[in-house]
Amino acid sequence: MTRPSTAALRSWAAACAGGLLLYASFPPLGWWFLAPLGPALLILAVRGRRAQSAFGAGGIFGIAFLAPLIVWLANLGLVPWLALAAVQALVFALAAMPLPRLLALPGWPLYTAAWWVALEAVRGRAPLGGFPWGRLAFGQADAPYAGWAAVGGGPALSFAVALLGSLLVYGLTAGRGGRRHISAAVCLGAAALVTAPLALPAPGTSGPSAVVAVVQGNVDRERTLEEQARVRGVAENHARETKALADAVRRGDVPRPDVVLWPENSLDSDPERDPELGSLVADSVRELDSPLLIGAILEGPGKRAYNAGQLWLPGQGPVSRYAKRQLVPFGEYIPARSLLGGLGALQLIPRDFLPGTSTAPLEAGRVRLGDVICYEIAYDDRVRDTVRAGANLLVVQTNNATYERGLQAGQSEQQLAMARIRAIEYGRAVALASTSGVSAVVAPDGQVMDRMGTWRGGHLVERVPLSARLTLSEWLGVWPEVLLGAPVLVGLALSLRRPRSTATAPQSPASTPEPDQPFTNLLS
Structure with missing residues (x-):
């Protein structure tokens, strides 16, 4: 077996x-300020x-x-975690x-x-609908340049982070090469990247507003998938917390909400076909005399x-619904079910869900709810569609109990970070309703107005602006991703026209290493 070279080990x-x-x-x-160092070190790892x-270095970076x-x-088990990490690392590799050709x-x-x-x-679209988790933009809600999201969405903010690292x-x-005037120009460019979004106008707080209540009913913190699948009483927990909210309204502790939000899977069946659940929801609506958005499993065809x-x-009961469009493979449907459906924990998914098609907001008086369910918040087009359809308040209904029941490693916090970026991107308040936490209300500037931690019940009540203004990101749609990503095709075309001897040799103000040697003089 050949021993790796020192250059390979450094890479x-x-x-x-x-x-x-x-x-x-x-x-x-x-630690958002560390993000540019990721792209920077990957450049050092593959340069030359x-x-x-580069395949090996990319795979190591990805894993x-x-x-x-x-x-x-x-x-969910070691196999799902390691399999998804390996697939995503392969994409990086x-x-x-x-x-290296682009770096030359x-x-x-x-x-x-x-x-x-x-x-x-690519990662956000393939395989099996993609997995956008871990986009550079999604860790930058506290960065001073997070406003790039309002200009060009996640792609513009990711571009800014990667460019800072580069x-x-x-x-x-x-x-180090003695070209200090170039170094100074680069510093000015980096400063412009960081400070330019600070000149953007802040989201308006004048105009119509509404009082939003988020109810977190909580569930038992079961430790196995089998126990989690047998959890009952989730609806009763949310009804109990809704009654506590109604009591607080009657005491004058909080204003009466214009809309009340329950999370994803707050009901485990269809309340229109289950009289007991239907009665429970109707009683909760009467308690507050306010519109109530629930999360439920609604029966479909076949x-x-x-x-x-x-x-x-x-006084009206159920009037409208939004069905989740971006389904989770191996969670809400099983690809190749006839082959894989009987394996391990997949047996706990007895049937496939159907994807919804409607993007229309759910209207509760002057509140037009743009509902996205669970990890749909990570997909640009899913959020963009509902905003363009007229939503003036974004809602994320989620159920994170499965991912937090044993090892708590930040899944809920990562989802909240995405919600904050979406608030900045579209200038809309975002209400995040979770069964077991984290639940939160986010202002249009991405700041968290209030939040509730994991494994507790309670409610949040906040007055939020109902914005209908058009951000540049919303107006541009998918074009920032196209325009900011397209230069890589131009670069690849140019690199293929270069001689082999120069294609892997980096061109920079510093000295050029030999082919197949990493540019690691900054590491030594």
């Missing part, structure tokens, strides 16, 4: 360190390397980043193969930033069902 160390630092920029640690070496980021998935081009920081946007576009490497190598939010109005 792997840089890739591993980059992945771990990028992980640390996300919740539960939330051949495609095969070091995503394995700890989604370790909460181990609550394959994407890293052409990266003049102006490579722009190409590497575009590479990140393109990579995230400029860091470019500027430092320029300084013995299949919808994971849905259903709006009940006082």
Whole structure:
């Protein structure tokens, strides 16, 4: 067996360190300022390397980043966690193969930033509908440049983070090569990236508003999937907390809400077909005399069902619903069920859900609820569609009990971080309702107005603005992703026209290493 060279070991160390630092920029640690170091160290790991070496470094980066980021998935078992981490690491590895060629081009920081946007576009769509968790943008809600999300959504913010990391490497190598004027120009460019969003107008707080109540009923913290599947009383827990909210209203402790929100799966069956559940929901609506959005499993055709939010109005009952459109593979449906459906914990998923089709907001008086369910918050088009359909308040109904019941590793906090970015992106308040936490109310500027931790019951009541203004991100739609990611195709085309001897040799103000040698002088 051939012993790895010192250059290879340095490359792997840089890739591993980059992945771990990028992980640390996300919740539960939330050290957002470390995010640019992830792209920077990946650049150092693959710079000057051949495609095969870059494949290895990219895979190490991907596993070091995503394995700890989604370790909460181990609550479902080691196999789901390791399998998803491995698939995502493979995507990073394959994407890293052409990266050394891009790093050999003049102006490579722009190409590497575009590479990140393109990579995230692929990860968000494939395989099986994609897995956008871990996009650079989703860890940057507290960053001073988070306002880029209002300009071009997640793609613009991810581009900014990746460009900062790229400029860091470019500027430092320029300084070490004696080209201090280039280093100074890079510093100015980085400063502009950080400060430009601060000039954007703050989301307006004048105009119509509404009082929103989020009810977190909580569930028993069961330790196995079998126990979790047998949990009962979730609806009763939410009805009890709703009664406590009604008592608080009657005492004058909180204002009467214009709309009350229950989380995903607050009911485990269809209240229109289950008289006991239907009566429980109707009683909760009467307690407050306010519209109530529940989360329920609604019956569909062919013995299949919808994971849905259903709006009940006082004196009218259920009037409208939103059915989840982005279903979770191996959670809400089983690909190749005839082959895989009998394996292990998959037996606890007896039927496949149907995806919904409607994007229309749910109307409760002047409140137009744009409902997204659970991990739909990670998908640009799912959130964009409901905002464009006229929503003036975004709602995230979620059930995170399965992912927090044993090892608590930040899944709920990561979801809240995404909700904060969506608030900035669309200038809308976001209400996050969870069965067992974290629940929160987020202002249009991404700041958390109030929140409730995990494994407790209670309610949140906040007055939020009902915004209908158009952000630049909403107006541009998918175009920022297209325009910011497209340069990577131009860069790849240019790199293929370069001679082999220069295709892997980095062009920078610093000295150029030999082919297949990592650019690690900053590490030594």
